[in-house]
Amino acid sequence: MQHTPVTGTPMPAGLVPCNVIAAEILNDHPQRFHAMMIDSSNPAHSLADSAEFRRALAALDLVVVVDVALTETGRLAHYVLPASTQFEKWEATFFNFEFPGNTFHLRAPVLDPLPGTLPEPEIYSRLLQALGAAPRRKVKLLRTALRLGRPVFKAVFAVMIAADRSTLAMAPYLLYQTLGRALPDGAQAAAVLWGLALRVSRRYPQAMRRAGHRSADDLFTAILENRSGVTFTLDRPEDAWAHVRHTSGRIPLHIPELLDALAVLPDTPATHTSDDYPFILAAGQRRASTANTIFRDTTWRLRERDGTLRISPGDAERLGLIDGATAQITTSRGTAQATVEVDDRLQAGHAALPNGFGLDLPTDDGGTERTGVALNTLTDQHRRDPFAATPWHKHLPARIEAVTG
Template sequence: MESSNPANSAADTAMTERAIRQCELSVVVDVAYTETAALADFVLPASSQFEKWEWTFFDFEWPTNYFHLRRPLHDPLPGTLVEAEIYARLFDELGVLPDQQTLDRLTEVARDDRPSLLKHAGPVLQDNPAIAPVLLYRTLGRTLPTGAASAAILWPGCHTAAKKMTVPVQRALGTDLTGPALGEALFDRILASPSGVAFSKHEYDEIWTLVRNERIRLAVPELLDWLTGLDPDRDGVAPDYPLSLVNGQRRSHNANQILRPPAWRKSDPDGALRVRTEDLGAIGAADGDWVAVVTRTGRIVVRAEIDDSLRRGQVALPHGYGVSVPDGHGGRVTHGPRINLITDVTDRDPIAGTPHHKDVPVRLERVTAAECANAERDRDRVRQLITRGR
């Protein structure tokens, strides 16, 4: 598992945790010690985005499109590697890469006659085409500016763009080159542009050249069949779970789980459950109390916050919380609600299969004395971290 945290971000967290524990072997590649990493047999720490060559694609303003190959700002922390090097070393150990003599020969081809690299690498890739990205890293990557070996994978992409969008790429680069020479020029321009580069400039009448088929099919039979079968009476409120939870509300200071330090959040430090006065009062609780949110799959304890702007019967929790962080004393503490403990992987969109997060049937309950004590303890530990700016 690389750069993902299914033990916190996948629906029905408890089920995901059980599945990871049952694996014969689990390996995590990540920049943070996530909840998933804590369950893994091996953790391979990666360098952060500030310590390696990475890229961003944005179509800032169509018809001009930009690509930004970002250079590292700092040296990697000791004991970390860029992902490409991690996988290259794993491939070495697995014995799926060619011998060093072959790699050296292909490196010289990349240095002296780069356009013919794939032709020379053909016999190697014929046996195992899946090694192509690592092969480029181990050959072409060695010829690139210091530390930029990871960018080698962009080279075939540049040739594909130049082939499929020849005229727009020519406009962006201000050149009349064609064929492989245009792809090479685009790759060189990207490497030499630390602030990003326009890689294509289109005219509006060219937009249909980007559509693969002659028609865009708007009618999706599966969707239409599902829509005709909708029944409001059948999908009514479940008696055991009468409230509708927006599980993943956007707020002023929440983002994805990459932003783990609690001190980053300038408001809503607990990731409170927002609830109407009458819905909270129905269980005998008040604003600021700890309450339990219960679903078919789980139960979490959260702090309640009155919000009468919600519609009746609706409650809301934010996304991006529920991550564990070092507590400064050798342990870890969970910051905010782990919302996927109460989502249901089987309650999902029937076509895409995406679990529902914006209309989760729940009920509220009073917390036990032990639950309240644990919640107060963890909140105090988190607030100590915030005070120390961590």
């Protein structure tokens, strides 16, 4: 497994755990991070310990944000490249793996993009060209091959990959600039799916054929033409074990790191509260009136507009809190205030704030206004699991006090 260059944190699936990014920046290590390209993500708001992460962003030499909105992170960036929304470009949903039929839905745009915005593939293509990293000779050769038909195009692409494995890293760009330009209805961004269709045909040929696709090209065409989605593979129960990729054909239960952690559990503190922080705060409770922060507007929320602090009746009485009162929440990393909601579903010693609040939204006078608590002003990046550095947002020691006057 790879490890991060500064803190030596394990990188599951080759990914840097979000909670160590700040530590990888705020140091004088020669291999520290110097720049970040942030695409459709808002880490200044959504990662633990916002104050520390904002300090890390300020320490970088370059921060570029690609997003559909000017987010909290975008306001801290050196450059913001505005992207078209999901309704203005070719898009897809990837929560698509089921059984027995695996489906994929390529969505066509239904609105014209706002002036000055571009789909992400176009943004990245232009960046590659501006950096002088675009493989122009390969693009020219593939365009010539495509004029001779898809089979010739496929053969030339395969020869390129065999001759130079770095071609694979540039495959999305190459497909976008060649096959993409020939697709109907402006579906240039969908060209990358041709490469994925080839992968499916090689890895799961029988399942693909059971779903009604004789070849990768047939599957690609079906994805483009079926505007309500397509089943790309059809599995059978007896094929399930073929998806286990370990050479033994078994799922390994002996995971040394996990067993080591289990062995020290008897000596691990089971209580994380203290006299200073006697409550356990769930910092991000999903509720019927909450959503992820992709909705940068408060008008859709018809109830609980401010995001209440839920607390048990016994704790509320002891602290002198009633419905509608204001409470102050304090953790090791910050302080916030919220409206109280007494809730008998909460156990004594526990409290909860909702997810999806605390965005800095624009006002008519050009400023910003925050509604509810930005949870990561309270969370601590060091309170995390030792394996993937996942934050313990549902178990945050806190102090709750009534606000008087």
